[in-house]
Amino acid sequence: MDVGVSSAKSILEKPLKLLTEEDISQLTREDCRKFLKEKGMRRPSWNKSQAIQQVLSLKALFEPGDDSGAGILRKILVSHPGNPSRVTTTPIEPSNEVGAGGRIPFQEDEGPCHRRDSPRSAEFSGGSSGQFVAEKDSCKTVSPRSPAETSAPVGQMTIFYSGKVNVYDNVPPEKARSIMHFAANPIDLPETGIFPSSRMVSKPMTKEKMVEHPHYGLEKANASRDSDVEGQANRKVSLQRYLEKRKDRRFSKTKKAPGVASSGLEMFLNRQPRMNAAAYSQNLSLTGDPHESSENQTKSPNLSVDLNSDLNSEDEKESGHNGEDDVNKNTVMGESVKDAREEVIEAWYMDDSEEDQRLPHHKDPKEFISLDKLAELGVLSWKLDADNYETDEELKKIREARGYSYMDFCEVCPEKLPNYETKVKSFFEEHLHTDEEIRYCVAGSGYFDVRDRNEAWIRVWVKKGAMIVLPAGIYHRFTVDSENYIKALRLFVGEPVWTPYNRPHDHLPARKEYVDNFVNKAVDASA
Ligand SMILES: CSCCC(=O)/C(O)=C/O
Ligand SMILES: [Fe+2]
Numbered sequence: 434m435d436v437g438v439s440s441a442k443s444i445l446e447k448p449l450k451l452l453t454e455e456d457i458s459q460l461t462r463e464d465c466r467k468f469l470k471e472k473g474m475r476r477p478s479w480n481k482s483q484a485i486q487q488v489l490s491l492k493a494l495f496e497p498g499d500d501s502g503a504g505i506l507r508k509i510l511v512s513h514p515g516n517p518s519r520v521t522t523t524p525i526e527p528s529n530e531v532g533a534g535g536r537i538p539f540q541e542d543e544g545p546c547h548r549r550d551s552p553r554s555a556e557f558s559g560g561s562s563g564q565f566v567a568e569k570d571s572c573k574t575v576s577p578r579s580p581a582e583t584s585a586p587v588g589q590m591t592i593f594y595s596g597k598v599n600v601y602d603n604v605p606p607e608k609a610r611s612i613m614h615f616a617a618n619p620i621d622l623p624e625t626g627i628f629p630s631s632r633m634v635s636k637p638m639t640k641e642k643m644v645e646h647p648h649y650g651l652e653k654a655n656a657s658r659d660s661d662v663e664g665q666a667n668r669k670v671s672l673q674r675y676l677e678k679r680k681d682r683r684f685s686k687t688k689k690a691p692g693v694a695s696s697g698l699e700m701f702l703n704r705q706p707r708m709n710a711a712a713y714s715q716n717l718s719l720t721g722d723p724h725e726s727s728e729n730q731t732k733s734p735n736l737s738v739d740l741n742s743d744l745n746s747e748d749e750k751e752s753g754h755n756g757e758d759d760v761n762k763n764t765v766m767g768e769s770v771k772d773a774r775e776e777v778i779e780a781w782y783m784d785d786s787e788e789d790q791r792l793p794h795h796k797d798p799k800e801f802i803s804l805d806k807l808a809e810l811g812v813l814s815w816k817l818d819a820d821n822y823e824t825d826e827e828l829k830k831i832r833e834a835r836g837y838s839y840m841d842f843c844e845v846c847p848e849k850l851p852n853y854e855t856k857v858k859s860f861f862e863e864h865l866h867t868d869e870e871i872r873y874c875v876a877g878s879g880y881f882d883v884r885d886r887n888e889a890w891i892r893v894w895v896k897k898g899a900m901i902v903l904p905a906g907i908y909h910r911f912t913v914d915s916e917n918y919i920k921a922l923r924l925f926v927g928e929p930v931w932t933p934y935n936r937p938h939d940h941l942p943a944r945k946e947y948v949d950n951f952v953n954k955a956v957d958a959s960a
């Protein structure tokens with residue numbers, strides 16, 4: 434008998450309130466996906482953290498009894514005015530408590546090689562918080578749990594989240610509204626009480642602070658509860674303990690063991706699919722061509738200390754991508770919903786030509802790939818407001834959620850980058866890093882090429898406003914495009930390590946972990 438399977442099954446069958454941190458840490462992605470599929474979710478996440486989060490959310494919402502997540506949600510349910518048949522999340526208001534004095538000293542120097550940029554998209558994208566569209570009777574503003582509602586017919590609910598579509602059958606209106614509320618308040622996740630509220634005071638996110646204040650955000654979240662919460666107390670305490678431990682681990686000097694899955698922090702704070710950045714690199718030999726040296730970058734030392742305190746048409750012509758390809762479209766009741774990220778990020782399979790690396794290198798015919806497909810390779814993306822990155826609440830939320838405590842700029846152009854030619858060549862050597870590579874394009878554009886599961890090159894065109902995360906261990910390379918200019922914000926968890934390990938570096942734990950999580954498991958699952 435497969436002990437692992439049966440123990441996972443018994444864990445998943447446990448009521449949510451009895452789940453312990455040990456239980457959760459034993460779950461594998463496949464356990465969760467299986468469970469979710471059995472519960473009717475058609476496309477559970479491929480990401481372990483997110484799959485676990487989906488399991489917990491599902492259990493919270495569907496477990497009967499007063500201590501269900503729906504019970505908690507019911508307490509804080511708000512009516513959604515406006516169109517009763519659809520609710521889309523709106524950007525969370527910026528925190529008023531963030532003082533101007535605490536602003537990040539970003540350097541605004543545009544540089545001599547600043548090229549013309551694509552027109553700015555004024556509209557905020559739901560990239561970081563995901564876009565939720567719920568259908569059917571899910572958003573009627575009926576008072577909670579009225580008798581009529583209890584006997585109301587159940588229906589199907591479709592949730593568009595982070596570009597993914599999940600369809601749930603037999604959803605009562607009450608639960609649907611709970612989910613709607615959950616969607617509209619992405620930071621105040623009611624089940625765990627661990628989320629910093631968008632309205633709470635913004636606190637510095639230095640390593641010390643993160644360890645020192647493990648209950649960051651608890652007060653505000655807890656304030657929205659009352660005695661109904663009692664039934665959840667055990668589970669909450671257990672989960673908090675789990676999160677605190679993981680958070681401490683994440684920011685401690687201790688190296689993370691190879692193969693350890695994503696941290697609890699990201700499991701609960703993150704609504705984007707994500708793989709963790711394992712910090713192995715300190716003890717690994719530098720066998721690659723370090724294309725990085727911090728003196729060559731426009732580093733802003735203050736940024737590494739505390740960043741949280743305060744925090745087209747021409748392009749389409751060039752790519753031949755008019756944004757109307759079916760592959761990048763979501764559909765709600767037959768209506769197409771475009772992923773806002775596509776305004777600033779496009780991805781396609783590359784041809785094999787040896788021509789100038791700065792050319793688009795499309796196949797003939799062009800073969801685009803959706804951002805969801807990229808996420809399945811661990812490549813995450815957001816669209817952000819690059820004109821206001823200093824004060825952007827969305828960026829701040831992403832950084833808080835993912836622990837990106839460090840930032841600096843990297844400007845790639847002959848005038849700004851010493852040893853420009855060598856560097857550009859080195860960026861384009863196929864390599865991997867033992868941590869995530871996080872780049873936020875605030876001006877210009879460039880190509881990040883990543884290998885897919887079959888070793889084919891996918892070219893990811895990143896333009897102003899695009900933030901991209903390449904997971905640790907993925908083979909990739911970078912080049913500017915024919916405009917020859919990019920200014921990118923580089924982010925990192927803790928002290929940055931930029932070492933590139935040129936291919937082959939398959940023995941590195943980060944590579945093995947990447948292959949296990951994003952190549953082998955996907956292949957196993959599809960077999
Ligand atoms: C646009 S940032 C420069 C490229 C880089 O840092 C890197 O590591 C590419 O793989
Ligand atoms: Fe890199």
Ligand code: NI
Pocket residue numbers: 724725931932933
């Ligand atoms: Ni690099």
